[in-house]
Amino acid sequence: MNHLQKKDLKYHWHPCRTLKNLEKNPPFIVKKASGCYIESIDGHRVIDGISSWWCKSLGHNHPRLTAALLAQTNRFEHVISTTTTNQTIIELSEMLVKLVPGMGKVFYASDGSSAVEIALKMSLHSRVNQGEKRRNKFLSLSNGYHGETCGALSVTHGDNFKKVYSSLLFDCAFIEGIPYVNSSNDALWHDCSGHWTKVQDFLQYHAKETTALILEPIVQGAGNMKIYSQDFLKRLRAWTKNHNIHLIADEIMTGIGRTGKMFACEHAEITADFMCLSKGLTSGYFPFSAVLTNNDIYNCFYDKTGLDEIFYHSHTHSGNALGANLALETLKILKEDFDWEAFHANTAYLLQSLQKVAEETKILSNVRGIGMIAAADIKQDAYSPDRMRDMIHIAFQNGALLRPLGKTIYWLPPLNIHKRMIDDLQGITKRALLRAFK
Ligand SMILES: Cc1ncc(COP(=O)(O)O)c(C=O)c1O
Numbered sequence: 001m002n003h004l005q006k007k008d009l010k011y012h013w014h015p016c017r018t019l020k021n022l023e024k025n026p027p028f029i030v031k032k033a034s035g036c037y038i039e040s041i042d043g044h045r046v047i048d049g050i051s052s053w054w055c056k057s058l059g060h061n062h063p064r065l066t067a068a069l070l071a072q073t074n075r076f077e078h079v080i081s082t083t084t085t086n087q088t089i090i091e092l093s094e095m096l097v098k099l100v101p102g103m104g105k106v107f108y109a110s111d112g113s114s115a116v117e118i119a120l121k122m123s124l125h126s127r128v129n130q131g132e133k134r135r136n137k138f139l140s141l142s143n144g145y146h147g148e149t150c151g152a153l154s155v156t157h158g159d160n161f162k163k164v165y166s167s168l169l170f171d172c173a174f175i176e177g178i179p180y181v182n183s184s185n186d187a188l189w190h191d192c193s194g195h196w197t198k199v200q201d202f203l204q205y206h207a208k209e210t211t212a213l214i215l216e217p218i219v220q221g222a223g224n225m226k227i228y229s230q231d232f233l234k235r236l237r238a239w240t241k242n243h244n245i246h247l248i249a250d251e252i253m254t255g256i257g258r259t260g261k262m263f264a265c266e267h268a269e270i271t272a273d274f275m276c277l278s279k280g281l282t283s284g285y286f287p288f289s290a291v292l293t294n295n296d297i298y299n300c301f302y303d304k305t306g307l308d309e310i311f312y313h314s315h316t317h318s319g320n321a322l323g324a325n326l327a328l329e330t331l332k333i334l335k336e337d338f339d340w341e342a343f344h345a346n347t348a349y350l351l352q353s354l355q356k357v358a359e360e361t362k363i364l365s366n367v368r369g370i371g372m373i374a375a376a377d378i379k380q381d382a383y384s385p386d387r388m389r390d391m392i393h394i395a396f397q398n399g400a401l402l403r404p405l406g407k408t409i410y411w412l413p414p415l416n417i418h419k420r421m422i423d424d425l426q427g428i429t430k431r432a433l434l435r436a437f438k
Contacts, residue, residue: 001026004041025393033060036417038401046401049411049425054221055284057256058333059414065283068329072322081108081319089319092328096292099331100263102271104295107311108288108319112252113147115276115289116214118313119248120151122293123212123274126246126300129309139206139213139245142174145222146214146250155214157223173206175199175213175236179229182368183351184267192229203239212246212273217264218370221253224408225375227368233268246273246297252289256280257334257415260347260371273297280415281327288323343372343415346422350374350411353426361433364409372417375410382437383407391436400428409433 001009005026014022031041036059038052039045048056058065072088079086093106107122109115120138127135140146140155147153153162154169162169177199179192188195217233220226240247249272254264258280261267265275274297278289301311317323351369354376358364364376378388388404395402402409411425 002029004029021389025389028396035059035061036414036421046396046399047413047421047425047428049395049400049402049413051280051412051414052284053279054253054258054412055279055282056414057258057280058283058330059416062283062333064333064337065285065326065329068325069285069322072325075321077322078317078320082314086321086324088321088324088328092324092331095328095331096277096290100271100275100292102294103275103292105293105298107291107293107313108324109291109313109315110287110317110320110323111147111289112250112276112278113149113152114313114315115252115278115291116146116152116155116248116250117149118291119250119274119276119293120155120212120214121313122291122297122311123246123248125311126297127211129300129304134209135211135244137206137209137211138170138172139203139210140172140174141178141215141220142176143178143220143223143226144174144214144216144250145220146216147252173202173210175202178226179232180226181229182227182366184230184370186229188229188231190229190231192231192235195229195232196235207243207245210243210245212248213240214248214250216250216252217254217272218259218267219254219264219373222405224377224405225368225373225410225412227370230268233265234270237268237270237272248272248274248276250276252276252278256330257343258371258373258412260344262334281330282323283326283330285326286320286323287317288320288327290327338416346417346419347371349419350413350417350422353422354411354429357426357430357433360430361437363433363437372415373410373412375408378404378407378409378437380407387436391432394435395428395432398428398431400425400432402429402432 009022028040030038032039036047037045038048096106097103109118138155142157144157146156150168155172157174177195179188179195181189237247249265251263255277275292282288351374354374355367358367358376363382365379367376
């Protein structure tokens with residue numbers, strides 16, 4: 001460990017880590033990052049194989065985004081958004097609303113979890129304003145993840161993230177029996193009627209008291225990069241509409257092109273009542289998030305004057321101008337200056353490359369992928385947490401930053417990754433798996 005790493009461990013509490021383990025594997029010190037690469041102060045360069053927790057839609061230090069950040073800094077950096085507005089936020093709001101059919105308004109926050117909190121609160125509050133106080137429960141999908149603030153954690157499934165905090169959380173009902181697929185070629189992707197029959201009783205039981213169903217459309221990220229049937233999403237949407245239940249599409253990971261469509265909801269040709277965006281929206285330059293909703297929800301608040309009727313989520317940084325200009329520029333780049341043809345070819349190549357790793361190592365099962373996401377599970381008999389840690393270490397030494405989820409390894413690189421970098425990811429991952437697991 002060098003002196004900076006020692007100092008880091010003395011003062012800096014790293015998220016989501018076994019802290020003692022940091023002494024054995026200290027964090028590497030970043031000097032610069034550009035495109036798909038991160039470089040340490042001693043000149044070691046690695047591919048950011050997970051887009052820095054899934055946010056680097058256009059990679060690091062994109063020239064147009066860096067310029068947008070500086071340009072906005074020179075104009076003004078942040079001004080209170082409750083009493084002011086500006087051209088950037090107006091243009092961004094218009095662009096977002098026009099991008100997502102059915103939406104009418106955008107409310108801003110600073111990170112993914114806050115966006116989820118806002119959507120949950122807005123749904124519940126709209127019911128109160130409409131005199132439907134008894135609709136005050138939430139439905140979510142088993143294996144779903146929505147962030148780690150208390151509301152977001154309540155609608156996140158599984159003990160991993162929430163067990164210790166259970167006294168802070170509210171109850172949520174989780175839908176089981178999700179029809180998972182490995183790709184859109186799977187028959188279940190098109191027709192999941194068998195699964196649907198099994199969830200209906202559960203849904204009916206909760207229909208009357210539920211205000212909203214929240215889900216990650218098509219891909220459950222933190223829940224081991226699992227892909228599910230677009231037909232299931234379509235059916236859930238139809239069911240929520242029929243029962244006057246809001247649908248909250250948490251597109252914080254899946255949005256902004258990640259699954260091969262601008263938004264994952266497009267795979268099922270559905271629109272939600274709320275859509276949460278963050279991460280890739282600013283290409284991970286800035287903590288910034290947005291909640292899109294329709295005018296029906298907005299109108300539940302529109303002519304209200306009572307203190308209980310006004311929507312409170314008084315974030316200091318709501319609509320931060322630096323984040324807003326970065327989001328606007330990210331969307332403009334994707335619209336005007338992004339090679340979608342190369343992107344689609346590379347998404348297919350990404351999946352083929354992981355399939356090749358599986359064939360050559362014989363350690364992986366359930367190879368799956370959609371858009372710029374490819375994942376696979378280490379076979380049960382080969383897996384051990386120590387081997388996985390070794391694999392991460394070897395991959396890193398060889399030039400790739402990977403961060404598996406339990407037994408699942410995955411690649412989720414920037415959308416503009418080149419083919420030759422996918423080749424590098426493939427070679428490095430293969431070597432690391434073979435050395436760690438054989
Ligand atoms: C689907 C989803 N929702 C919400 C969040 C929370 O976002 P944040 O970490 O910015 O609070 C995440 C983060 O990984 C996510 O993947």
